[in-house]
Amino acid sequence: MGYGAVHPKGLQRALRTLDYMEDSWTPLTSAQREVLDLIVTHVEATEEAVTRDAAVTQLVEEGIERADARDRIEQLLLKGYLYEVGDEIRIPPYDSGSPVQ
Numbered sequence: 001m002g003y004g005a006v007h008p009k010g011l012q013r014a015l016r017t018l019d020y021m022e023d024s025w026t027p028l029t030s031a032q033r034e035v036l037d038l039i040v041t042h043v044e045a046t047e048e049a050v051t052r053d054a055a056v057t058q059l060v061e062e063g064i065e066r067a068d069a070r071d072r073i074e075q076l077l078l079k080g081y082l083y084e085v086g087d088e089i090r091i092p093p094y095d096s097g098s099p100v101q
Helices: 011-016 018-024 030-046 052-061 066-079
Strands: 083-085 088-090
Touching: 030 052, 030 066, 052 066
Parallel strands: none
Antiparallel strands: 083 088
């Protein structure tokens, strides 16, 4: 459990502005977008934090190779679509005009 979790708090707000992110931030590849969608869908469905290891496992169960899952999560972190706080991976908050506060 040393990597992180996606925190559901503020998820709806983040989802409403996801299109804004794609227009303003470094574009996602289709593979990265697929991973982001799967992680967001999982968090939305469970309303629980998801560790990075659990997210990788979930992606493997969806048919993504383990190494690819790790790499895509890392790319989402580097591009700012996800971020880490302590043991959690979070979806950034968004507010009118500013993708990250």
